[in-house]
Amino acid sequence: MAGPSTIALALATGLAREAAAAEPPTGSSFDIWYYATDANGDRARLFSDTDLAGFVNRARCECGQDISTKVLLQRAMTSYDNNVRVQTFIGSRCDVAAGSVNPQAKPCVRVLSSSPNAYTKAINFSFDPVWLAGGIDPNGSQEIADAVPSGSCTAGQGDAGIWVCIENGMQPECQADEFEVQGTQNKNASASSMAQGIHYDFEPPQTLPQSFSISAGDGAIEVTWEQIATGDVSGFRVLCADENGDPLPGKGIKAPSLTGINRGTIYFTKENLCPGGVFAEPGSEDTTTGGSDGGSDGGSTTTAGELWEGMELVVDPDPFAATGSSSGTSGSSGTSGSSGGSGSSGTGTDTGSTTLPSSGIESLDWAYVCTGHISGTSREARISGLENEKPFQFLVVAYDLAGNPIAASDVLIGTPRETLDLWEECEAAGDICGNGGFCKCTTDGDRDDDRAAWSLGLLALGAWVRRRRRA
Known part of the structure; x- marks a missing residue:
């Protein structure tokens, strides 16, 4: 049987080996x-x-x-x-x-x-x-x-x-x-x-589009721009307001999930994300932490730690795709660019380095959003469902993958116009299409002259209608 000295030696050897290991x-x-x-x-x-x-x-x-x-x-x-x-x-x-x-x-x-x-x-x-x-x-x-x-x-x-x-x-x-x-x-x-x-x-994005133009359609407005380079622009949204600077009923987006996966399809501002x-x-x-050894803990509390095991990666559907009514701050907004039926504007002010207005379309409140996500390589946007003969404000917002926004355009003013169909256009041009909606009968003596006039008029009308409908 081993004596006390032998046991002590074994314990010491074990401790030494553990310390060495x-x-x-x-x-x-x-x-x-x-x-x-x-x-x-x-x-x-x-x-x-x-x-x-x-x-x-x-x-x-x-x-x-x-x-x-x-x-x-x-x-x-x-x-x-x-x-x-x-x-x-x-x-x-x-x-x-x-x-x-x-x-x-x-x-x-x-x-x-x-x-x-x-x-x-x-x-x-x-x-x-x-x-x-x-x-x-x-x-x-x-x-x-x-x-x-x-x-x-x-x-x-x-x-x-x-x-x-x-x-x-x-x-x-x-x-x-x-x-x-x-x-x-x-x-x-x-x-x-x-x-x-x-x-x-x-x-916010640094490479922005230029030469914004606005044209009127029937209950709609089309905004176009020139792309110099896509740069770090992930996408665009167009904001809309009435002539008083208030959000339009039925437009705007619901606040996206605070913890949703950001796919570069929406922008964020402090006022939108944490209004409270x-x-x-x-x-x-x-x-x-999981325990204390008596050392400095860097000014942190030391308690029983939690391992948070079982956490799984949650793949959300795009949380920013939903559109609908949105509550937001409304108010008047000045305009730095204007247009009646059509016009153009330069590039907007860098909102990334300045404080945004507290109200109006230039506040970039989500309540003003009136389009879905528009690809960063796009050159146009069409806004429909607008009332004819009423002026509206429009602002193009660019944002990067992280969602930092910048007003890419000045505030534009556009007024949708009623577009007549072919027979209404014929009537407005002197009923040149005839009573039956096809051609107008003439006497033999006037047939050649009327035919030439009718053909030229119809060709001119067709070209005009195409231009109107293109808008």
């Missing part, structure tokens, strides 16, 4: 998921490839629509070295800013600093989209609960995401070469797609 985690051992959230900040569904490419826009940033995130460290066959510090950040090029003395390189905001053990139980947190676009104010805290963003929601586009630094203990803070996860790693991207982070886009105010302010994020 403990290793730091690697970047490939981390699984990361992103989720869309509702107005209450609750998880709604898992991001898809489409969401990674075009969900985050200026309006969602201004409304504070959080992105929910889960970071899980896979358990290893051997234990992880819990003396290693694992830090999680949000942003773009966090490695460049780490330890940099360049004031232009803003450090990324830090979500958590803890041991590997906390990550094996999963950490779940939400963050404001503004953290994707810029780092922190270096004069303040780096922790997400207290940090002040150096960027804003008004400009910029790029790719960002979760960055994970695994410290090697050589320096007191994360260094550039210690970032094992660099923003593009996640479980949302399909196996067939390239590694990608979250693309944020806070800017922002959903959350930067710095209000809450972090839950």
Whole structure:
């Protein structure tokens, strides 16, 4: 039987072997998921490839629509070295800013600093989209609960995401070469797609059509334009208003689902997306982890984590295809371009860099939308169901894949006109088509002259009718 000294030696040997086997985690051992959230900040569904490419826009940033995130460290066959510090950040090029003395390189905001053990139980947190676009104010805290963003929601586009630094203990803070996860790693991207982070886009399209023209038809208006290049325009919508600047009855669109998959078929503004105010302010994020080891948690709360297992990718039908009545702000709007039956206008004002009017058609309220999605390569739009002899206002809005809008045209004025059929046109032209609706009988002496006059008149009338109907 082994003596106490033998048992003690065996235990010590086992502990030494376990300590020797403990290793730091690697970047490939981390699984990361992103989720869309509702107005209450609750998880709604898992991001898809489409969401990674075009969900985050200026309006969602201004409304504070959080992105929910889960970071899980896979358990290893051997234990992880819990003396290693694992830090999680949000942003773009966090490695460049780490330890940099360049004031232009803003450090990324830090979500958590803890041991590997906390990550094996999963950490779940939400963050404001503004953290994707810029780092922190270096004069303040780096922790997400207290940090002040150096960027804003008004400009910029790029790719960002979760960055994970695994410290090697050589320096007191994360260094550039210690970032094992660099923003593009996640479980949302399909196996067939390239590694990608979250693309944020806070800017409207820059390449816009020109030379807008408007022409009248029977109960309809046609707007045409010239395409210089499609650029980053995903599509167009035409907005309509009556002569007082109020939305038209029966037009407008219903508010799309806040968490629906964005397919680049509708635009968003802060006033449309969150008319009641922002959903959350930067710095209000809450972090839950799977446990505490007594280390710094980056200013986050540490509670029993939830793994959120069983979440499935929800493929919605196009949530922006439905049209119908829409409640919206109405009011008068000035016109910067006008037309009676037809006319032309230049390019509109860049609404992406200015504050939109609070009312009227130039507010881009969804209540004014009177067409479906128009392809970004199209050159015309037709609006029907309008009352003849009444002037209406029209505005062409262009938007990119993320849904950032810009008024591409000035406000146009058009008045639909009644279009007569062939026999009404004949009567208006002197009854040249005859009483029976075919030809008018003449005496033998007048037959040749009348035939020539009738033929010329009918040819001219036909050409005129074709022009009218084309409008």
